[in-house]
Amino acid sequence: MIKxxxxxxxxTPILFGMMWMQGCIHDDFDTPPLPDIPVGTxxxxxxxxxxxxxEVIHFNDDYSIYATVTMDDKSGNIYRSxxxxxxxxxxxxxxxxxxxVYEGDSVRIYLRNTVLSSYQxxxxxxxxxxxxxxxxxxxxxxxxxxxxxxxDIRPDTQGHLIRLDEVQFVNEHVGQPFADSxxxxxxxxxxxxxxxxxxxxxxxxxxxxxDDPVPEGNGTLIAVVAQYRQDMQLxxxxxxxxxxxxxxxxxxxxxxxxxxxxxxxxxxxxGITNIPPNTRVQGVxxxxxxxxxxxxxxxxxxxxxxxxxxxRFAENQxxxxxxxxxxxxxxxNMEVSEFNxxxxxxxxxxxxxxxxxxxxxxxxxxxxxxxxxxxxxxYQSTLIRIQGVTISGGNTFSGARTITDATGSxxxxxxxxxxxxxxxxxxxxxxxxxxxxxHFDPQLMIRNLNDITEE
Numbered sequence: 001m002i003k004x005x006x007x008x009x010x011x012t013p014i015l016f017g018m019m020w021m022q023g024c025i026h027d028d029f030d031t032p033p034l035p036d037i038p039v040g041t042x043x044x045x046x047x048x049x050x051x052x053x054x055e056v057i058h059f060n061d062d063y064s065i066y067a068t069v070t071m072d073d074k075s076g077n078i079y080r081s082x083x084x085x086x087x088x089x090x091x092x093x094x095x096x097x098x099x100x101v102y103e104g105d106s107v108r109i110y111l112r113n114t115v116l117s118s119y120q121x122x123x124x125x126x127x128x129x130x131x132x133x134x135x136x137x138x139x140x141x142x143x144x145x146x147x148x149x150x151x152d153i154r155p156d157t158q159g160h161l162i163r164l165d166e167v168q169f170v171n172e173h174v175g176q177p178f179a180d181s182x183x184x185x186x187x188x189x190x191x192x193x194x195x196x197x198x199x200x201x202x203x204x205x206x207x208x209x210x211d212d213p214v215p216e217g218n219g220t221l222i223a224v225v226a227q228y229r230q231d232m233q234l235x236x237x238x239x240x241x242x243x244x245x246x247x248x249x250x251x252x253x254x255x256x257x258x259x260x261x262x263x264x265x266x267x268x269x270x271g272i273t274n275i276p277p278n279t280r281v282q283g284v285x286x287x288x289x290x291x292x293x294x295x296x297x298x299x300x301x302x303x304x305x306x307x308x309x310x311x312r313f314a315e316n317q318x319x320x321x322x323x324x325x326x327x328x329x330x331x332x333n334m335e336v337s338e339f340n341x342x343x344x345x346x347x348x349x350x351x352x353x354x355x356x357x358x359x360x361x362x363x364x365x366x367x368x369x370x371x372x373x374x375x376x377x378x379y380q381s382t383l384i385r386i387q388g389v390t391i392s393g394g395n396t397f398s399g400a401r402t403i404t405d406a407t408g409s410x411x412x413x414x415x416x417x418x419x420x421x422x423x424x425x426x427x428x429x430x431x432x433x434x435x436x437x438x439h440f441d442p443q444l445m446i447r448n449l450n451d452i453t454e455e
Contacts, residue, residue, distance in 0.1 A: 021316060037110050037135055038062045048116065049123060050065045056117045056273045059382055063111040063412020070143050070161040071237050076206035078235060083159050083224050084109070085143055090159030092124040092226070093215050095173060100130035103237070106138040122227045123158055127174070145222050150197035153232045157225045160235075164316050168218040168248055169195050171355035178203040178236075179210035189214055189307065190320055191234065194249035200233045202226070209239045219244040230315075251354045253328050256280040262305035265377070268336045275345075277332045283308075284359050286383055286435060288323040288447035293418035296416030298344075299353075299380050302362050308381030308435075310344035311353070319350060324445065326359040332442045341438040343380060347411045348403075370407035372436055372444075379436045384444070388455065396422050403432060403444060411443040420449050 002299075038244050040062025041198040048065060051057060067084035073095075082093045082101050093101070093109070093178040101107065110133045122215035128134065144162035153162070179187045183207035192198045201223065203210060222241035236242060256278045262336045264275070283303030287294050294300070296318040302308040311329055313319050321327055329345070337346050363383040386405055393401040397414040398421035412434075414421050433451040434444040446452065 004172060014263060022303065032336040037132070039064045039108070040110075040112075042066070045086045048125070049089050049091065052116050052118065052123055053275065054118075056115060059111040059114050059116070061112065065109045066137075067107060067109060067112065068103040068143050069101055069107060071235065072158075073098050074102065075208050075236070075238060076210075077204050079204070079206065079208070083161070085159065085161060086128070090225075092122065092159055093125040093128045093222070094124050095197075096127060096129050096290060101134055101136075102139070104140045105136055108135040108137060108140045109133060110135065112147055120228050121230070122138070123153065130429055146375070150191070150193050153199055153225055153234075155227060155232075160225050161222070162225055163220060164191070164193075165220050166190050166218060166249075167221055168244055169214045169216075170320065171357065172320060172325060173214050174216045175213050177211050179205045179207055181205050181207075181210040188233075188318075192249075192306055192351065194218075196349065198350050200231055202228075202233045202235060207236075208235070212239055213240060214368050215244040216248070217244040218246040218248050219313075221401075246316045251328065253280045253330055253354065256332070258282060259331075260305035260307065261301070261303045261309045261381075262307040264309060264336055264345075265307055268343060272443050273336050275331045275334045275336065279332050280328055280330050281309075281345075282326070282328045282356075284361060285321050285323055285325045285327055286361065286447075289318065289321060290323070291419040291448040293415055293420075293445050293447060295415075299327075301306050301329075302382055306362065308383075310381055311348050312339075312344045312346045313353075314347045315348050315350055319353065319442050321353065321355065322358075324358050324361050326356040328354045330354075341441050364386065367377050368407040369410050370398070371406050372409065373410060373442050376436070376438065376442050382436055382437055383433065384434045386444075389430050390428075391425050391430070391432075394425065396424055398422060401425065401441075411441065413439070413443045413445055423449060426452060426454060431455055 017116050045065055045067060067086040069082050070085050071083040073079055074082055080095045080098045084091060084093060098257045114128055114133055117124060117126055143161055148162045170192050173189045186204045188200045188202050188367050190198050191201050220243045223236050226233045226235055259279050259281060283301040287297055287300040288303050297313040299311045299319055299321055300308060301311055331345055334345055362383055364383040366385050369386060372384060388405050389403050391401055391403050398416045401412040402409050402411045431453045434446040437445050
């Protein structure tokens with residue numbers, strides 16, 4: 001009996017102590033105090049952008065901006081970045097670490113220790129620490145996209161969330177993935193309107209929609225405006241904002257007069273350099289855009305007359321027209337000119353070229369080097385095959401090399417940015433296919449390594 005009482009007396013204080021301790025435990029913990037981030041002078045994003053006059057600005061004083069986040073990096077299409085807008089302007093925030101600020105967040109941006117700079121013509125607020133420079137005021141605040149047309153997209157629209165109506169991706173990009181998720185490569189796809197105006201849609205290989213195919217139809221697209229050097233670009237936030245399921249634009253030019261490249265060449269040599277109004281040319285692309293052995297705004301075309309010519313686009317950007325594409329180009333009132341002896345239709349607006357789909361390439365003509373040199377005006381910008389050739393003058397293709405057959409020699413030229421520029425030259429006798437070009441003297445340019453076959 002005594003032992004049992006001792007156990008009761010021993011257990012009772014323990015139970016009482018546990019009950020007392022439990023009564024002291026509660027869930028409403030004290031919130032740790034937030035850092036005291038001053039407001040300082042309040043400015044707008046428009047005023048911030050106006051501060052930049054070409055020199056980097058380091059903020060050492062107290063400034064604040066109130067804005068709303070229009071794009072975050074959750075989709076993977078941008079990294080360590082967010083775009084914000086406030087009604088007076090917009091800007092890209094470059095974050096010290098990814099995440100922490102999300103689309104729809106209403107924020108105060110404290111500028112101390114941030115840096116206002118320009119990267120390849122894109123204005124940005126760099127060195128933003130989410131904990132020290134971002135104060136969230138509210139969430140899920142929607143910003144209505146600004147309705148623009150492609151020509152409206154200029155440097156002063158950088159960072160803005162915009163909507164484009166009646167647009168479509170160019171035919172050659174339809175069905176291709178937005179980006180390369182396997183190799184994590186960013187890819188540019190081209191968006192156009194029915195007037196032929198174009199803009200780049202840039203997608204990261206890390207984007208969660210990188211593998212999705214580019215849609216075929218015409219419709220509405222919402223995106224954020226960016227810039228890289230002289231190229232205006234768009235970043236998509238999510239595929240649900242790409243609503244392109246309508247009928248595509250009609251391809252213009254059916255009622256235009258078709259002029260052959262042979263006629264254009266003959267007119268030029270007879271002193272007629274201006275092309276008549278309501279005129280089009282139509283042929284097949286014989287240059288290889290994918291392997292880039294030509295300036296990126298140049299394209300070599302042949303037509304049914306078996307003659308060729310360079311189409312040189314007005315904007316210094318990759319035109320994207322692939323080898324073997326049938327192309328219609330509106331050339332009304334344009335000028336045929338020479339660049340160091342190479343005949344070209346110059347300053348062609350990219351929107352004047354319409355992809356009609358893939359077609360058969362012309363068969364290369366078998367010619368000797370001497371025949372090419374003797375008839376350079378006839379063979380310029382056409383496909384030629386030369387047999388029994390040796391290549392000398394270096395170890396790789398890059399630069400000026402010499403090709404020789406039984407009749408003579410001429411230059412083989414490869415631009416240093418071509419995909420095969422650093423590939424080794426073959427040591428034996430080969431058959432070579434290429435495009436006849438001219439730069440003060442005749443030269444041959446191969447399109448890719450498949451243009452070289454050993455004999």
